[in-house]
Amino acid sequence: MEHVYANITELLILLFILITFLQSGIDKAADWKGNTGWLKEHFSGTFLAGQVPLMVGIIMIIEIITGFATILGIIWLIAYNDPTIALYACILAAITLIMLLFGQRVAKDYAGAFTLTGYFLVVIFGVFLMS
Numbered sequence: 288m289e290h291v292y293a294n295i296t297e298l299l300i301l302l303f304i305l306i307t308f309l310q311s312g313i314d315k316a317a318d319w320k321g322n323t324g325w326l327k328e329h330f331s332g333t334f335l336a337g338q339v340p341l342m343v344g345i346i347m348i349i350e351i352i353t354g355f356a357t358i359l360g361i362i363w364l365i366a367y368n369d370p371t372i373a374l375y376a377c378i379l380a381a382i383t384l385i386m387l388l389f390g391q392r393v394a395k396d397y398a399g400a401f402t403l404t405g406y407f408l409v410v411i412f413g414v415f416l417m418s
Contacts, residue, residue, distance in 0.1 A: 290368045300413040301361050301373055304380050307406065309354025315347035333393050346386065353379045370417040377413040384410060 291298065315322050327339045335342065353376060360373030384407045391400035 290365050294364050297416050301357050303409055305354055305357040308350040312347050312350030315343055329394050335393055349383050374417040377410055380410045
């Protein structure tokens with residue numbers, strides 16, 4: 288339990304990342320047709336219009352990997368007081384958010400892009416704390 292108290296901020300950030308990314312990845316897998324349909328419309332008129340299924344697949348896989356890396360990071364932090372895997376999970380989350388930001392900017396969804404800023408700040412703070 289001592290590692291929980293010593294790393295409570297890190298663990299809360301990791302739980303935030305876990306819920307955010309694993310739920311999002313599972314949602315994409317569970318509602319593939321709905322997600323790709325909405326995004327095809329979202330990206331219509333951009334150079335990414337024909338790449339939507341590929342992009343959703345890549346993001347879905349990375350989000351699920353990020354979720355599982357976060358679970359491992361939480362376990363390693365609690366069991367061994369070692370933030371290495373948690374740091375990698377945070378970095379992967381940051382890269383994923385940058386990819387999502389790129390898509391939002393290309394689609395000219397500036398409000399959607401702005402929403403990602405809050406997530407990114409939490410993740411970058413996690414990178415800072417765990418590095």
